[in-house]
Amino acid sequence: MIFCTIPEKDFTQFEQNNKYGNFFQSVPRANLRKKMKYITHLVGVKANKKVVAVALIVEKQDHEAWIQLGPILDYTNIELLDFFLKEVIVYAKAHGIVMLEIFPPIVIRTRRVDGSTIEEFDCSEIFNTFNKYGFQHEGFTIEIENKANRWMFVKDLSGLKNLRDAELTMNSSTRKKLHKTQRELEIKALKDKSELPEWRSALLDSNNRNHISTRDVKYFEDMWDAFGENIVFIEARRKDNNELVSSEVDIFHPNEMVAFVAGTIEKNKHFNGSTAIKGWNIEECLRRGQTRMNLYGMKGDFSANNPLLFFKNGLGGFTEEYIGGFRLVLNKKQLFINKVKRHLHIGKN
Numbered sequence: 001m002i003f004c005t006i007p008e009k010d011f012t013q014f015e016q017n018n019k020y021g022n023f024f025q026s027v028p029r030a031n032l033r034k035k036m037k038y039i040t041h042l043v044g045v046k047a048n049k050k051v052v053a054v055a056l057i058v059e060k061q062d063h064e065a066w067i068q069l070g071p072i073l074d075y076t077n078i079e080l081l082d083f084f085l086k087e088v089i090v091y092a093k094a095h096g097i098v099m100l101e102i103f104p105p106i107v108i109r110t111r112r113v114d115g116s117t118i119e120e121f122d123c124s125e126i127f128n129t130f131n132k133y134g135f136q137h138e139g140f141t142i143e144i145e146n147k148a149n150r151w152m153f154v155k156d157l158s159g160l161k162n163l164r165d166a167e168l169t170m171n172s173s174t175r176k177k178l179h180k181t182q183r184e185l186e187i188k189a190l191k192d193k194s195e196l197p198e199w200r201s202a203l204l205d206s207n208n209r210n211h212i213s214t215r216d217v218k219y220f221e222d223m224w225d226a227f228g229e230n231i232v233f234i235e236a237r238r239k240d241n242n243e244l245v246s247s248e249v250d251i252f253h254p255n256e257m258v259a260f261v262a263g264t265i266e267k268n269k270h271f272n273g274s275t276a277i278k279g280w281n282i283e284e285c286l287r288r289g290q291t292r293m294n295l296y297g298m299k300g301d302f303s304a305n306n307p308l309l310f311f312k313n314g315l316g317g318f319t320e321e322y323i324g325g326f327r328l329v330l331n332k333k334q335l336f337i338n339k340v341k342r343h344l345h346i347g348k349n
Helices: 008-016 027-035 078-094 124-132 163-167 172-184 193-209 217-230 266-271 273-288 307-313 332-348
Strands: 002-005 039-047 050-059 064-068 099-103 107-111 117-120 151-156 185-189 231-238 244-253 256-264 292-297 318-322 326-329
Touching: 002 078, 008 027, 008 039, 008 050, 027 039, 027 050, 027 217, 039 078, 050 078, 078 099, 078 124, 151 307, 163 273, 172 185, 172 273, 185 273, 193 217, 193 231, 193 244, 193 256, 193 266, 217 231, 217 244, 231 266, 231 273, 244 266, 244 273, 256 266, 256 273, 266 273, 273 292
Parallel strands: 064 099, 256 292
Antiparallel strands: 002 039, 039 050, 050 064, 099 326, 107 117, 107 318, 151 292, 151 318, 185 231, 231 244, 244 256
């Protein structure tokens, strides 16, 4: 086996045909990150001239780097994982990376809405392999995280033919809301980037309520360019006055549809625009032949204090709990300097 850089075409072919493939580990994602002034590395492993593993490494200007929901490889092949980790450390050191975080696309548990376990998977060999090379596990966190969410809500569309079939898998409250939105709201996909500022206003309204910053319009314009026909910007509007209710951006990958970010105008929350868009999601997935609808990140909180979980659960589905992140410090001195610089920068603000 050899560790090497992987050409974009070969990277895409392997990633999109592997069960662990996902848009975070894709060439379009690399192109988006490059526009955002990150350094990107498309690397992997070849055996007998055949690609057997790939990973997108994203590196900040301070040379801290991470692999988000990767690498993409056969995780039952511990020898391959071992080789990848050994060689990616050599590669990272050679490129001056001071810290490397890896968030494998491995589910350790699936859970019901009450948090009880549906299925649990033995990941001890994976933990042992990371430990062998000095990686520290970052813990079984419950918060929504920027680099890689540890909790995702998924709806399986296998065997469903249409929205009516899907409605039978929802709870009665969600079905009623969906039927009401069909009378009151219109769902449409944006046709031009000039529509993005108003579309973004729903995200901005939601994020301001939750004290979360919102990406600027240019970020979404860059997403539009990077993902092309595989990204859709959706909005729900009132039929009576065309007023915006909710917005969402969906990314379509051969393995799944991901509802990446979404928001709702506060004064229009009672119109249930998010529910209406989820109905559109289901129909579009079925039209494209996709069977996995990933409603993306959420807190690993199964109490009544997590309304997002109960909203998503109303659609019928389950929660995936991922293995989490592994961190390896490669240059302690420079990492400390990075932290001091960030602290000083924050202080100036």
